[in-house]
Amino acid sequence: MDRLIEAIEDKQNPSVVGLDPTEALVPKQVVASFAEEIAEQVEDPTEAPAAQLSVAFFEFNRAIIDAVADIVPAVKPQIAMYEALGPAGIDAYSMTCEYAKQQGLYVLGDVKRGDIGSTAAAYAHHLSGVNAGEHAFDPWHEDAVTVNPYLGTDGITPFVEAATGADKDIFVLVRTSNPSSSELQELELASGERVYEHVADLVEGWGAETIGANGYSRVGAVVGATHPEEGKALRARMPHTFFLVPGYGAQGGTAQGVAGMFDKDGMGALVNSSRGIIGAWKKSGKYSESMSADDALDLVAESAREAAKDMRDNLRAVLP
Numbered sequence: 001m002d003r004l005i006e007a008i009e010d011k012q013n014p015s016v017v018g019l020d021p022t023e024a025l026v027p028k029q030v031v032a033s034f035a036e037e038i039a040e041q042v043e044d045p046t047e048a049p050a051a052q053l054s055v056a057f058f059e060f061n062r063a064i065i066d067a068v069a070d071i072v073p074a075v076k077p078q079i080a081m082y083e084a085l086g087p088a089g090i091d092a093y094s095m096t097c098e099y100a101k102q103q104g105l106y107v108l109g110d111v112k113r114g115d116i117g118s119t120a121a122a123y124a125h126h127l128s129g130v131n132a133g134e135h136a137f138d139p140w141h142e143d144a145v146t147v148n149p150y151l152g153t154d155g156i157t158p159f160v161e162a163a164t165g166a167d168k169d170i171f172v173l174v175r176t177s178n179p180s181s182s183e184l185q186e187l188e189l190a191s192g193e194r195v196y197e198h199v200a201d202l203v204e205g206w207g208a209e210t211i212g213a214n215g216y217s218r219v220g221a222v223v224g225a226t227h228p229e230e231g232k233a234l235r236a237r238m239p240h241t242f243f244l245v246p247g248y249g250a251q252g253g254t255a256q257g258v259a260g261m262f263d264k265d266g267m268g269a270l271v272n273s274s275r276g277i278i279g280a281w282k283k284s285g286k287y288s289e290s291m292s293a294d295d296a297l298d299l300v301a302e303s304a305r306e307a308a309k310d311m312r313d314n315l316r317a318v319l320p
C-alpha cells in the first residue's frame with residue numbers, strides 16, 4: 001500500500017477514477033468511427049459489434065487517462081464491463097491497465113474474485129503473473145485487485161501471498177455501497193457484532209503480517225461511501241487497513257460523508273467515482289450527435305478532467 005500512499009501524496013488527491021465503460025457512456029460517433037477497420041479485421045462478421053465496442057472502450061479510456069493522469073493517483077477498471085464483450089473486451093481491459101500503468105497510475109483491477117483455496121490460487125495470478133518463475137509475464141498490469149471474502153481465510157490467503165510476492169495489494173469487500181448490502185452484512189451474530197464488523201476484524205488479521213512503512217497493510221477493505229457512520233466506526237476499528245471507498249457521486253456518496261473514513265492525517269482512504277467522471281460529458285450540455293468522433297472524445301476528456309478536479313477539491317476541503 002506504500003506505493004499507493006506515495007502516489008496519493010504526490011497528487012495530493014485521495015481519489016480514483018473508475019473506468020467502467022458501457023455502450024451508453026461512449027459517444028456513438030466514437031464507436032462508429034471504428035466500423036470499417038473492424039469489419040476488415042474480423043473473420044466472423046457476428047463478432048464485429050463486440051470487437052468495435054471493445055476498441056471504442058479502449059480509445060475512450062485512453063482519452064480519459066490522458067486527461068486525468070496528472071490529477072489522480074489511480075484508476076479502477078471494472079472488469080465486468082469488458083467481460084461483457086467477450087475476449088475482445090478482455091483485451092481492452094488489459095490494454096487499459098497497461099496504458100494506465102505506463103502513464104504512472106496505480107491500477108486497481110476491480111475483479112471481485114473469491115473461491116476455494118486451489119481456485120483462488122489460480123485467480124491470484126492476476127497479481128503474480130502467468131507462469132510464475134523464470135518465464136513469468138504479467139498480462140494484467142494491475143497493482144491491486146478486489147476480492148470477495150465470503151469463502152473465508154483459504155479463499156484469501158493465495159491473494160495475500162501473491163500480493164506480498166509481487167509488491168501488490170488486495171481490497172476485500174467489507175461494507176459494500178449497494179442497497180441490498182444490509183441483507184447479509186448487517187446480520188447480528190451471537191456475539192452481538194454485525195457480520196461486516198466480523199469481516200472487518202478478519203481483514204485486519206489477514207493483513208497483519210504485511211504492514212508497510214506508512215502503517216497500512218497490503219490487505220485493504222472496501223467500504224461504501226453510502227455508509228458514512230459505519231465507515232467512520234470501521235476506520236477506528238481497522239487502524240492498519242487502507243479503505244477503497246466506492247459509491248461517491250452516482251450512488252449518492254459525498255465528500256462530507258466519506259471524511260470520517262480517513263485517518264487523522266487525512267490518509268487511509270481512496271474514494272472512487274466511475275460514472276460521475278467518465279460520464280460527465282453527458283451532463284456538460286456541449287455534446288451534439290453531429291460532432292466528429294475526435295471532438296466527442298475531446299469533450300469526454302475535458303469533462304472528465306473537470307469532474308476529477310471538482311472531486312479532488314471537494315475531498316481536499318473536508319480533509320485536514
Ligand SMILES: O=C(O)c1cc(=O)[nH]c(=O)n1[C@@H]1O[C@H](COP(=O)(O)O)[C@@H](O)[C@H]1O
Nearest residue numbers: 078146176177222224246250251273274275
Ligand atoms: O469494489 C468496488 O469497487 C465496489 C464495491 C462497492 O461496495 N460498491 C461499488 O460501487 N463498487 C464498484 O465501484 C464502482 C462504482 O461506480 P459508480 O457508481 O459509477 O461510481 C463500480 O465499478 C462498482 O462495481
